[in-house]
Every structure is written in structure tokens, then in C-alpha cells.
Amino acid sequence: MSTLTGTGGLVRLILRRDRALMPVWVVIPCLIPVAFVSAFDAGYPTAQARAAYAATSVHNAAFTVTYGPLSGSGLGELVTWRAGFIPVVVALAAVLMVVRHTRAEEEAGRRELIGATAVGRHAGLAAALAATCGAALVLGLLSALALTGAGLPATGSLAYGLGLAAAGWVFAGVGAVAAQLTSGAGGARGAGITVLVAAFLLRGAGDVSARSGGGLGGLSWLSPIGWAHRMRPFAGERWWVLGLAACAVAALTASAAALSARRDLGGGLFQARLGPATAAPGLRTPLALAWRLHRGPLLARAAGFTVLGLVLGGIAQSVGELLDGGSPAARDALARLGGRGALADQYLTAMMTLLGLVAAGYAVQAVLRLRAEESGGRAEPLLAAPVGRLRWAGGHLAFGLLGPAAGLVLAGAAAGLAHGMNTGHVGRELPRLLGAALAELPAVWVFAGLAFALAGLLPRLAAGAFAVLAASLLLGWVGAELRLGGWVTGLSVFAHVPPLPGGDLSVPPLAVLTALAAALTGLGLLGLRHRDLPVG
Amino acid sequence: MSDAVSVAGLVKTFGATRALDGLDLVVRTGEVHGFLGPNGAGKSTTLRILLGLTRADAGTALLLGADPWAGAPELHRRLAYVPGDVTLWPNLSGGEVIDLLGRLRGGVDRRRRADLLERFDLDPRKKGRAYSKGNRQKVALVAALASDVELLLLDEPTSGLDPLMEEVFRDVIREEQRRGDRTVLLSSHILAEVEALCDRLTIIRDGRAVETGTLAGLRHLTRTFVEADLAGPADGLAGLPGVHDLRTENGRVLFDVDTDALGPVLGRLATAGVRGLVSRPPTLEELFLRHYHRTGATASTTSTGSATSTGSTASTASAGESAEASR
Ligand SMILES: Nc1ncnc2c1ncn2[C@@H]1O[C@H](COP(=O)(O)OP(=O)(O)O)[C@@H](O)[C@H]1O
Numbered sequence: 087m088s089t090l091t092g093t094g095g096l097v098r099l100i101l102r103r104d105r106a107l108m109p110v111w112v113v114i115p116c117l118i119p120v121a122f123v124s125a126f127d128a129g130y131p132t133a134q135a136r137a138a139y140a141a142t143s144v145h146n147a148a149f150t151v152t153y154g155p156l157s158g159s160g161l162g163e164l165v166t167w168r169a170g171f172i173p174v175v176v177a178l179a180a181v182l183m184v185v186r187h188t189r190a191e192e193e194a195g196r197r198e199l200i201g202a203t204a205v206g207r208h209a210g211l212a213a214a215l216a217a218t219c220g221a222a223l224v225l226g227l228l229s230a231l232a233l234t235g236a237g238l239p240a241t242g243s244l245a246y247g248l249g250l251a252a253a254g255w256v257f258a259g260v261g262a263v264a265a266q267l268t269s270g271a272g273g274a275r276g277a278g279i280t281v282l283v284a285a286f287l288l289r290g291a292g293d294v295s296a297r298s299g300g301g302l303g304g305l306s307w308l309s310p311i312g313w314a315h316r317m318r319p320f321a322g323e324r325w326w327v328l329g330l331a332a333c334a335v336a337a338l339t340a341s342a343a344a345l346s347a348r349r350d351l352g353g354g355l356f357q358a359r360l361g362p363a364t365a366a367p368g369l370r371t372p373l374a375l376a377w378r379l380h381r382g383p384l385l386a387r388a389a390g391f392t393v394l395g396l397v398l399g400g401i402a403q404s405v406g407e408l409l410d411g412g413s414p415a416a417r418d419a420l421a422r423l424g425g426r427g428a429l430a431d432q433y434l435t436a437m438m439t440l441l442g443l444v445a446a447g448y449a450v451q452a453v454l455r456l457r458a459e460e461s462g463g464r465a466e467p468l469l470a471a472p473v474g475r476l477r478w479a480g481g482h483l484a485f486g487l488l489g490p491a492a493g494l495v496l497a498g499a500a501a502g503l504a505h506g507m508n509t510g511h512v513g514r515e516l517p518r519l520l521g522a523a524l525a526e527l528p529a530v531w532v533f534a535g536l537a538f539a540l541a542g543l544l545p546r547l548a549a550g551a552f553a554v555l556a557a558s559l560l561l562g563w564v565g566a567e568l569r570l571g572g573w574v575t576g577l578s579v580f581a582h583v584p585p586l587p588g589g590d591l592s593v594p595p596l597a598v599l600t601a602l603a604a605a606l607t608g609l610g611l612l613g614l615r616h617r618d619l620p621v622g
Numbered sequence: 623m624s625d626a627v628s629v630a631g632l633v634k635t636f637g638a639t640r641a642l643d644g645l646d647l648v649v650r651t652g653e654v655h656g657f658l659g660p661n662g663a664g665k666s667t668t669l670r671i672l673l674g675l676t677r678a679d680a681g682t683a684l685l686l687g688a689d690p691w692a693g694a695p696e697l698h699r700r701l702a703y704v705p706g707d708v709t710l711w712p713n714l715s716g717g718e719v720i721d722l723l724g725r726l727r728g729g730v731d732r733r734r735r736a737d738l739l740e741r742f743d744l745d746p747r748k749k750g751r752a753y754s755k756g757n758r759q760k761v762a763l764v765a766a767l768a769s770d771v772e773l774l775l776l777d778e779p780t781s782g783l784d785p786l787m788e789e790v791f792r793d794v795i796r797e798e799q800r801r802g803d804r805t806v807l808l809s810s811h812i813l814a815e816v817e818a819l820c821d822r823l824t825i826i827r828d829g830r831a832v833e834t835g836t837l838a839g840l841r842h843l844t845r846t847f848v849e850a851d852l853a854g855p856a857d858g859l860a861g862l863p864g865v866h867d868l869r870t871e872n873g874r875v876l877f878d879v880d881t882d883a884l885g886p887v888l889g890r891l892a893t894a895g896v897r898g899l900v901s902r903p904p905t906l907e908e909l910f911l912r913h914y915h916r917t918g919a920t921a922s923t924t925s926t927g928s929a930t931s932t933g934s935t936a937s938t939a940s941a942g943e944s945a946e947a948s949r
């Protein structure tokens with residue numbers, strides 16, 4: 087039996103399990119650059135307008151960090167530059183997918199079941215890599231097709247698409263190595279995402295240095311995220327960069343296979359350390375346990391929200407300058423997407439919605455921890471102790487409500503600090519942006535409440551809260567662009583948040599959202615009170 | 623004194639599955655009660671209803687004299703539970719889990735905790751995911767046994783334990799038994815364990831109690847195997863009530879006999895003149911297998927009913943038929 091026997095069957099198993107999830111992350115990144123093609127066509131119809139836009143943007147360090155270097159003012163160059171964060175999204179999806187089908191399976195004990203059948207030692211790893219790399223290739227080719235269809239040159243489109251695929255391949259390899267290191271899937275994800283963030287920052291620092299004539303331009307060659315940009319789609323494609331990616335993929339795959347051969351099933355290279363023999367005095371209530379379970383993710387997200395706030399706030403001032411050269415249509419487009427007032431405030435308003443979405447994602451995730459505890463069998467021993475079900479559920483709900491609140495406070499304050507330091511008005515901007523971020527909270531709580539209501543009433547469908555969130559995001563984003571009717575965009579929860587900091591603060595919608603969140607939470611409590619536990 | 627657990631006519635359905643179908647179960651205060659049944663018989667479902675986690679569709683359940691659903695969190699101060707499938711939090715050590723569960727119940731007896739950890743040979747410093755199945759089971763057992771409660775609900779607590787640890791478990795339960803004031807409801811698959819520990823037992827199949835009583839009482843339900851070398855022909859043996867499966871091999875007669883019909887049959891053998899006799903007493907295994915077999919459910923003859931049988935006569939008899947068929 088070869089070490090790869092059975093890989094084909096396992097690939098089919100992965101495709102079967104991910105048949106709903108995979109199309110989402112493969113198709114959505116293909117649609118975004120197409121949307122940018124029409125946006126640039128409308129906003130900057132002439133070569134002159136595009137050149138002016140490029141001339142302003144090229145000097146904006148924050149944009150260079152976020153999107154990468156801008157190589158020229160052609161339509162293709164502008165579109166792929168503006169879509170420069172997509173490689174990060176693809177890389178993230180690749181890491182998560184590989185870990186999901188390797189270490190997470192092992193942790194759940196299902197890998198053992200399969201390992202005992204006639205499959206080779208490396209078949210599981212090979213299948214996860216093959217399925218992920220295949221998905222990334224499809225994503226790249228679809229992106230190329232979509233851009234060609236939108237009227238861009240085929241060669242550049244292909245280079246752009248393969249650049250995306252390569253980012254997916256390399257980070258699939260990163261995920262494969264990370265999955266060998268720790269014995270928990272959470273740790274493997276953390277390691278993979280840390281590498282991704284480091285690659286992102288390395289590329290940003292290198293590109294900014296190159297732009298300003300510093301000596302560190304070579305840094306971005308060290309970042310796999312940078313390679314997609316280095317292929318220079320639409321600007322004299324450099325195909326040999328793909329070879330670089332291929333070498334990295336080969337090296338990472340070989341390391342993952344070697345590490346996997348050296349360790350035991352279920353074990354990692356970093357063994358879990360021993361814990362205390364007795365519990366700390368405080369660990370005596372369901373809330374204290376919830377704190378133990380939520381604090382790691384909470385601290386990680388607090389750091390993430392702070393960085394997000396600093397970066398988003400740091401960019402704000404340069405946004406106004408950037409759009410000065412744009413046509414009225416460009417301003418019109420932004421007006422449709424955001425609030426009123428100065429351009430910087432418009433930008434900040436849009437960013438607050440983004441923060442709200444991220445916070446809502448966190449809220450749903452934290453509330454669903456309750457379901458994971460229940461279906462994982464960890465709720466049963468607690469509920470068999472003198473712990474009421476509502477008290478048990480309340481511990482997790484508290485983190486679903488307060489965790490995102492803390493995240494918004496940190497992000498708002500950090501954005502205010504960064505923007506205030508750029509404009510010299512910290513005293514004015516900090517409270518203003520803090521308030522604007524907190525205005526998102528009622529909408530965020532609606533999602534926490536929704537997830538909780540589902541967990542109480544329809545436990546098996548609780549993850550549907552994520553689907554409602556995604557629909558809300560799409561409606562808010564595409565609805566304005568496609569000029570859908572007000573009642574359609576009104577379905578998005580975030581459409582009812584007052585447009586701050588640009589617009590006026592109106593309290594009634596916030597009160598209604600808060601009441602809705604409270605009602606949903608009540609429904610969840612009612613459901614939990616009356617239903618069987620645990621439901622698998 | 624009232625019974626620790628008393629359940630009557632309990633029904634629970636999950637969609638099309640009828641997990642409990644009129645279950646009766648009485649656990650007397652102070653006894654160790656064995657709860658036996660094949661996979662999927664409804665043992666875990668019963669325990670979850672007794673814990674007030676799951677609500678029954680029909681029937682009554684009383685736990686320590688109260689309604690388990692309405693009295694849920696308060697009643698739990700007086701009991702400890704070991705789930706059938708123990709999962710632990712990956713980032714908590716075994717010691718932390720034991721302390722947390724103990725404190726939730728109102729306190730941990732440090733001496734008892736240390737003693738149990740030593741006897742079960744358990745390292746409390748390991749994190750949840752580093753424990754094997756057996757060790758996770760031990761964490762739950764130590765957490766339950768270290769607390770001072772009236773009632774222990776144990777759902778197949780020794781699955782995954784090695785024989786040495788199983789022996790430790792038996793010792794600990796026997797000590798509990800000697801104290802006399804603790805009640806134990808022990809769901810199990812291991813006959814030797816039930817034989818060694820339980821005062822009374824209930825066998826459940828397809829959500830219904832098919833037998834309940836003391837071990838000695840239940841033995842009466844089984845048949846003794848007899849092999850006799852006779853001096854003369856044993857006429858009329860086949861016609862005696864309670865004799866089954868009569869056959870002759872090498873001049874010896876072999877048959878099974880209902881235990882309560884043993885007397886007259888031995889009398890008949892004696893008249894024929896016995897030169898040699900081998901008899902094998904009924905084992906719990908046999909009793910068990912009769913109830914575990916699911917085939918032949920339509921047969922309705924040869925009642926083996928007795929005072930200790932609470933299940934419907936038809937189901938008991940059909941099980942007997944199938945056991946015969948499979949021999
Ligand atoms: N939550 C549930 N949902 C659906 N069916 C269940 C559920 N819990 C138990 N069952 C079904 O009820 C029956 C009894 O299960 P259980 O009480 O776990 O049996 P045992 O513990 O005796 O092995 C089985 O057929 C099982 O599949």
C-alpha cells in the first residue's frame with residue numbers, strides 16, 4: 087500500500103462535506119474585481135481621469151499597505167490594485183480549509199476512523215491539499231474569465247487569476263505545516279493566520295519602502311502575498327514569479343509530509359503543556375468557566391479590533407485628497423455607499439459599517455460557542471450539576487454581547503486616536519469616532535440575539551445566523567450599487583444604523599434595534615427553558 | 623423511606639424513534655441498582671430524563687421524591703452524574719474539571735479527591751485533549767465520587783477502563799454500599815460488574831423494562847442444563863412440564879429444564895436410576911442473551927413468567943423462544 091492510497095476517495099469526501107461552503111469562497115472573490123471594473127468605468131471614464139486618480143493614490147502609504155503597489159493607470163492595473171486585498175482573503179480561506187480537513191478532523195477523532203481503513207499514511211494530508219489547491223485554481227481561472235468577460239485583456243486577466251491561485255496554493259502549504267505543529271485545530275489556525283498577517287505586513291512594509299526610495303523594497307519579495315502583485319498583471323506580466331510560488335509550495339508540502347511522518351496521530355510537535363492539578367479559587371461558577379473558554383478568542387479579537395481601528399483611522403485623512411481628482415460620478419458612487427458630509431467622514435462612516443459587520447461576526451461566533459458546548463457533550467456534566475440552563479447559557483450570551491462591545495470600543499478609540507493624530511484634533515476625533523463605533527452596537531446585538539434565538543428554538547439551524555449576516559452584508563453593499571428599492575436594502579440590519587460620524591445621530595432606530603435584540607434574546611431563553619438538552 | 627427513583631410508564635420519542643416505550647423503574651434508597659440493556663435500548667435517555675435535561679412525552683418520573691424537570695438545578699445538589707460519553711474542555715486540566723464540578727455541587731472533599739486520584743492512578747495535570755477515553759472517564763468518576771451526595775447516576779461508567787481500574791471502581795462502589803446511605807443507579811454492559819455490585823437490576827429492551835428483581839430472583843427465570851447417564855429408559859421425561867430440547871447422545875440424555883420445574887424432573891430421573899449426572903447452573907449471560915436477541919418477536923408460547931417478571935408475558939416468552947432457536 088502506498089502512502090497515498092485512498093486519496094481520491096478522501097478528496098470526494100471533502101468535496102461532499104464542503105459542497106455548500108466551498109462555492110462561497112470560490113465564487114465571491116471572482117465577482118469583486120468585476121464590480122470594480124464597472125465602478126472605475128463609471129467614476130473615471132477617461133484616461134486622463136484615471137491618470138489623475140493614480141497619481142494621487144500612488145503617494146498614499148496607507149493604500150499601498152492595504153492594496154499593494156500601483157503599477158500604472160490603465161483600467162486593468164487600477165482594478166487589480168484596488169482588488170489587492172483578495173489574495174489575503176484567498177490565503178485565509180486556504181489555511182482554514184486545510185486545517186479543517188486535517189487537524190480539526192484529527193482532534194474530533196474522525197481521522198482515526200479513516201486511518202484504520204485502507205488509506206495511506208499521507209492520504210488525508212494529500213487530499214486536503216489537493217482539494218484546496220484545486221479550489222484555488224478554479225477560483226483563479228474563474229476570476230480570469232470574469233475579468234476577460236468584463237473587457238480586460240486576456241493575458242493580464244490570466245496573470246491576475248493565477249496570482250490569486252498561487253496565493254491559495256502557498257497558504258494551503260502553510261496550513262498543512264501549521265496543522266502538524268499543534269495538537270489542537272485552534273492553535274493550528276492561529277499559527278497559519280499569524281504567518282498570513284506577517285506576510286501581509288512584510289509586503290506592506292516592503293512596498294512602502296520601495297515607493298519612498300528606502301532600502302527595504304526587497305522585503306516584499308519575501309512575502310507570498312506580495313508575489314501576486316509581483317506578477318504585474320496588465321503591466322508586462324512576469325510569469326516566472328509562478329515558479330517561485332511552485333518552489334514554495336513544494337517545500338511546504340515536503341515539510342508537512344516529513345513532520346506528519348514523524349509524529350503520532352493526534353499528537354503535535356508542540357505538545358500541550360501540563361495544566362494545574364487543582365483549579366484556581368475563582369473557577370467555581372458557569373460564568374467563570376465561560377470566561378476561561380472565551381478569554382483567548384476575546385483577547386485575540388481585542389488586539390485585532392485595535393489594529394483594524396488604527397489602520398482604518400490612519401487612512402481617513404488621505405481619503406479626501408484621493409477623491410479630489412475623481413469625477414462627480416465617483417463622489418456620487420461613494421455617496422450611495424456611505425453617509426453625507428466631508429469625504430473623510432463618508433469614508434469613516436463606511437468603515438464603521440465594516441467594523442459593525444466584523445463585530446457582528448464575532449458576536450455570532452461567541453454565541454454559537456454555546457451550541458458547540460452542547461453538541462460536543464460538554465454542557466451535560468454542567469447541567470447535571472446544580473446549574474440552571476439559563477445560567478449556563480447566560481455565561482456564553484454575556485460574551486456574545488460584551489465581547490463585540492469591547493471590540494467596538496477599542497476599534498473606535500483606536501481609529502479616533504489615529505485620525506486625530508493625523509489631523510491634530512485628538513480631543514475632537516476620539517470621542518466622535520468612539521461614539522460612531524458604538525452606534526453599531528445595537529445592530530451587532532441583533533445578530534447576537536438572532537444566533538441565541540436560533541440556538542434556543544431551532545438548535546440545529548443556529549449557524550444560519552451567519553447566513554443572515556452574509557445576506558445583510560451583500561444587500562448593503564450591492565444594493566446601493568445596483569440601485570435596488572429602499573425596502574430591499576432596508577432588509578439589511580445595518581441599513582438602519584445612523585450614518586455616523588458624517589450624518590445625524592437619530593435615536594429611534596437604535597432603540598428599535600436594541601428592543602429587537604432584547605426580544606430575540608428573550609425568545610432564545612424561552613426556547614432553552616423548554617427544550618431537550620443536549621441536542622446533537 | 624421513599625424510593626430514590628421511581629419511574630412509571632415513561633414514553634419518549636425522537637421523531638420516528640420511540641426511545642422509551644412505557645418504561646417502569648424503581649430504585650430503592652440505599653441500593654445499587656443495575657440498569658442493563660443492549661445499545662439503543664434507552665438507558666441514556668432514561669438518565670437524561672431523570673436529570674431533567676430531557677422532558678418525557680408521557681409517564682411519571684420521580685427523583686428523590688421530586689419532579690426532575692421542575693426541580694432540576696436544586697435536585698442536582700443531591701446527586702452526581704457520570705455521562706456515558708465523557709468529553710472534557712481541551713484547555714482545562716483534569717484537576718480543574720474535578721474541582722469545578724465539585725464546587726458547583728457545593729464543595730470538594732480534598733482527602734477523598736486525593737485518595738481517588740491515587741487509586742484510579744490519574745494525573746490531574748493533563749489537559750482535556752491529552753487524556754485517553756479511559757482517563758476522561760476517570761476524571762468524571764473522580765468528580766462524581768469525590769462529592770458527598772445521596773445518589774449516583776452512572777451511565778456505563780467503566781467503558782474504556784482497563785481491568786485493573788474496573789476492579790478499583792468495584793471496590794469504591796462496594797465501599798459506598800457499605801456506608802449504606804448512598805443510592806447508585808448503574809447502567810452497564812458488563813455482566814460480571816453487575817453480578818459483583820448490584821443488589822437488584824432491571825433489564826430494558828426497546829424502551830421497556832423486560833425484567834426487574836434481585837439476581838437470585840432472576841436466576842429462577844433461567845433453565846438448568848442437565849446431562850444424565852441413566853440405567854434404564856426415562857419414559858415420559860419429554861412429557862413433563864418445563865423440559866425442553868430433550869435429545870439422546872451416546873446413551874445419555876441431555877435436556878434443559880426450567881429452574882422451578884427441577885424437582886419433579888430429578889424425581890423421574892431417580893426412578894430410572896442415575897449412573898452419572900452433569901448439570902450446569904443458569905448463568906446471567908443466558909438470561910441476558912435471551913433478552914438481547916431481537917429475533918422471533920412474534921412467538922407467543924411457553925410462558926416462563928414468574929412473580930418477578932414485570933415485562934409483558936409475550937415479550938418474555940418470545941425472547942425465550944429465540945434463545946432456544948439460536949442454540
Ligand atoms: N437526541 C436524540 N435524537 C434522536 N434520537 C435519539 C436521541 N437520543 C437518543 N436517541 C435514540 O433513542 C434510542 C435510545 O438511545 P439511548 O438512550 O442512547 O440508548 P442506550 O443508552 O441504551 O444505548 C436510540 O435509538 C437512539 O438512537
Ligand SMILES: [Mg+2]
Pocket residue numbers: 665666667706777
Ligand atoms: Mg447510552
